[in-house]
Amino acid sequence: MKSSNKVKLFTEHPRTRSRLILFSLMVLAGFSLISGKIAFLASKENKKNISYTEREEIYSRLNISDRNGNILATSLEGASAYIRPDEIQKKSLIAQRLKGIFPDLNEAVLLNKLNDGRKFFWLKSIVSPRQEKALFDLGQPGIYFGKREYRFYPYGTLASHVIGYTKVNEFDVNYAEISGISGVERAFENKLAIKNSSKVKNNSIHLSLDLPVQAEVENVLKEWQKRMGAKAGGVVIMNIHNGEIVALASSPDFNANKERGVLGKDRDSSIYFNRVVQGVYEMGSTFKIFSVAQGLEKDLFTLDSLIDTRAFRINSRKIEDKYKFNSESSIYEIIVRSSNVGSARLALMVGEKGLKEIFSKLGLLEPVRLELREANTTRPILPKNWHDITLATVSYGYGMSVSLLHLAKAYAILGNGGFDIEPTILKKNHNSQSGSRVLKKTTSDEILKLLESVVTDQRGTARILGSKYYRIGGKTGTAEKISLNKRGYQKDKVIANFVGIFPLRDPKFVIAAFLDEPENNFLQQPCRYASCTVVPMIRKLIERTGPLMNVIPRHGATKF
Amino acid sequence: MLRFLLFGTLIGSTFALGLWAYKINYDSRAADQRVKELEKSILSANKHFKILNAEWAHLNRPDRLRKLTEYYFSELRLTPINPDDFISFSDIYRGQSSENESTALVDKRLTGITHEE
Numbered sequence: 238m239k240s241s242n243k244v245k246l247f248t249e250h251p252r253t254r255s256r257l258i259l260f261s262l263m264v265l266a267g268f269s270l271i272s273g274k275i276a277f278l279a280s281k282e283n284k285k286n287i288s289y290t291e292r293e294e295i296y297s298r299l300n301i302s303d304r305n306g307n308i309l310a311t312s313l314e315g316a317s318a319y320i321r322p323d324e325i326q327k328k329s330l331i332a333q334r335l336k337g338i339f340p341d342l343n344e345a346v347l348l349n350k351l352n353d354g355r356k357f358f359w360l361k362s363i364v365s366p367r368q369e370k371a372l373f374d375l376g377q378p379g380i381y382f383g384k385r386e387y388r389f390y391p392y393g394t395l396a397s398h399v400i401g402y403t404k405v406n407e408f409d410v411n412y413a414e415i416s417g418i419s420g421v422e423r424a425f426e427n428k429l430a431i432k433n434s435s436k437v438k439n440n441s442i443h444l445s446l447d448l449p450v451q452a453e454v455e456n457v458l459k460e461w462q463k464r465m466g467a468k469a470g471g472v473v474i475m476n477i478h479n480g481e482i483v484a485l486a487s488s489p490d491f492n493a494n495k496e497r498g499v500l501g502k503d504r505d506s507s508i509y510f511n512r513v514v515q516g517v518y519e520m521g522s523t524f525k526i527f528s529v530a531q532g533l534e535k536d537l538f539t540l541d542s543l544i545d546t547r548a549f550r551i552n553s554r555k556i557e558d559k560y561k562f563n564s565e566s567s568i569y570e571i572i573v574r575s576s577n578v579g580s581a582r583l584a585l586m587v588g589e590k591g592l593k594e595i596f597s598k599l600g601l602l603e604p605v606r607l608e609l610r611e612a613n614t615t616r617p618i619l620p621k622n623w624h625d626i627t628l629a630t631v632s633y634g635y636g637m638s639v640s641l642l643h644l645a646k647a648y649a650i651l652g653n654g655g656f657d658i659e660p661t662i663l664k665k666n667h668n669s670q671s672g673s674r675v676l677k678k679t680t681s682d683e684i685l686k687l688l689e690s691v692v693t694d695q696r697g698t699a700r701i702l703g704s705k706y707y708r709i710g711g712k713t714g715t716a717e718k719i720s721l722n723k724r725g726y727q728k729d730k731v732i733a734n735f736v737g738i739f740p741l742r743d744p745k746f747v748i749a750a751f752l753d754e755p756e757n758n759f760l761q762q763p764c765r766y767a768s769c770t771v772v773p774m775i776r777k778l779i780e781r782t783g784p785l786m787n788v789i790p791r792h793g794a795t796k797f
Numbered sequence: 798m799l800r801f802l803l804f805g806t807l808i809g810s811t812f813a814l815g816l817w818a819y820k821i822n823y824d825s826r827a828a829d830q831r832v833k834e835l836e837k838s839i840l841s842a843n844k845h846f847k848i849l850n851a852e853w854a855h856l857n858r859p860d861r862l863r864k865l866t867e868y869y870f871s872e873l874r875l876t877p878i879n880p881d882d883f884i885s886f887s888d889i890y891r892g893q894s895s896e897n898e899s900t901a902l903v904d905k906r907l908t909g910i911t912h913e914e
Binding site for chain 1: 844847848850851852854855857858859860863877878879880882883
């Protein structure tokens with residue numbers, strides 16, 4: 238009883254009580270502080286564990302592959318080498334040995350760098366495995382290696398203009414950040430530079446390109462460019478229904494694995510120029526089909542209508558033909574034998590509004606909406622005004638410049654039944670047409686008939702394309718190049734091109750090609766026309782790539 | 798007595814629980830370590846995989862294959878695919894023996910030898 242009284246007295250004392258409460262609060266605060274810290278540490282450690290792989294592959298770019306999964310571009314891990322000069326004793330000896338490993342280094346500059354008191358400098362931003370081993374075998378302290386991711390293109394120059402190239406943005410001793418600056422590498426930068434690619438299942442971007450077709454196209458293009466003495470050339474093959482680009486070659490090309498020289502300094506910068514997508518040229522007679530299409534669309538004439546083909550003048554400019562035509566020719570003949578006079582007459586019938594309408598429907602007035610930035614920034618060069626003389630010359634391909642891709646797209650719409658298409662560089666999972674109808678089916682059918690007769694007619698400009706395997710239709714074009722130093726055109730320098738559609742029984746592909754300043758010297762007289770320069774190349778291209786693209790030759794036409 | 802038993806079990810179970818917690822902790826650390834190691838080896842396997850893929854693609858360069866087919870032509874007789882290589886079903890069933898025109902033609906194309914009939 239006594240003791241309980243004592244306890245009571247102790248706890249009942251008001252000051253003791255408040256002190257007890259204060260004490261327990263302090264203990265509580267201390268414990269919560271500790272437990273809070275524990276929780277914080279635990280959560281931090283946990284996060285660290287999860288991000289292990291993330292840290293490792295943080296700067297890994299996705300692969301780029303063709304439609305069948307062949308790798309066109311991949312990222313590999315390499316090494317960079319750097320030096321801390323104050324750890325090196327025999328500096329001149331080391332400079333000499335380094336020169337032995339890297340013959341492109343300047344020994345004097347290297348020695349200077351070693352001696353001028355700097356703490357650190359980069360020896361090489363990327364070294365090959367062999368060089369790395371040689372450096373390692375020197376056994377020299379002061380030479381260090383850093384991790385370096387680099388882009389590898391297994392096929393070298395293949396499809397170099399489509400794939401594009403990259404540059405190193407930012408780097409340190411243990412990482413390098415890469416970003417694309419042209420082609421697919423740039424266009425899909427956001428998708429390619431995805432972090433932590435090891436966790437992304439489908440770690441590749443599938444292009445619509447078909448590797449064997451692309452290789453064959455480049456092979457044939459280079460061979461014919463050489464044979465015809467052309468400065469440059471380009472070919473594009475596109476699926477006529479869904480706009481997939483199956484092959485796109487521009488020559489000369491480049492090898493993105495090699496380090497690029499300073500543009501325009503030690504190497505010709507023009508090799509990086511995508512002539513199919515970025516190059517705009519006056520295309521010549523390949524334009525003739527457009528005014529015919531508009532006339533058919535508006536029922537202004539039929540293919541058998543007779544048109545005056547005598548030379549005539551517009552504002553003192555004479556419009557005439559190189560070959561002799563009768564005073565009146567059918568539209569069929571105007572296209573098959575490629576008459577400038579006839580085409581000019583048709584354009585005047587169609588008028589400014591009509592011509593602009595068909596150009597706009599076929600996408601010739603604006604950049605092609607391909608994923609590549611090069612395409613989006615390439616505007617056609619349009620005439621400043623649309624006087625009668627302009628209408629006449631534009632109808633046969635002078636006074637307006639477009640890219641080869643523009644032409645391919647326009648012909649695709651003409652040939653696929655009249656549906657709008659959007660060229661794409663990505664693989665599509667369906668072969669169906671998604672665009673809206675812009676031309677009548679009958680117009681498309683008539684145009685295909687017309688294009689076939691350019692090949693099958695005895696007088697046609699592409700008659701040598703008459704293949705026993707495939708039914709092909711197309712139109713040739715030869716345009717003289719504008720003289721750079723004086724007014725007018727150069728007679729001896731031309732852009733020769735051809736756009737074709739095959740197989741005609743059930744159109745699948747549009748193929749467009751051009752050569753810059755070709756000259757066929759294998760004939761009795763030198764010939765620069767498309768009919769004797771580009772057309773033979775197209776024949777070779779179709780016979781080579783047709784089987785690769787599963788285009789079955791026409792039945793009964795083969796030897797068998 | 799009851800109190801003694803109660804304390805005994807309490808102390809015993811505390812020890813057991815402590816041991817169990819220690820073991821779990823230890824196991825989880827080991828598992829964590831293993832995960833790290835596996836992730837590391839997966840990563841390095843992936844890297845090897847990537848290099849091998851790139852190497853394989855590099856070895857299958859079309860220009861290299863073209864040279865190889867030329868080099869080994871006498872053994873392999875590989876030629877670029879040609880529209881002639883397509884034949885229709887009706888041609889296949891036309892005959893069965895060497896009289897078959899199609900096979901004779903294919904033979905000729907591949908071997909350069911014309912079979913006498």
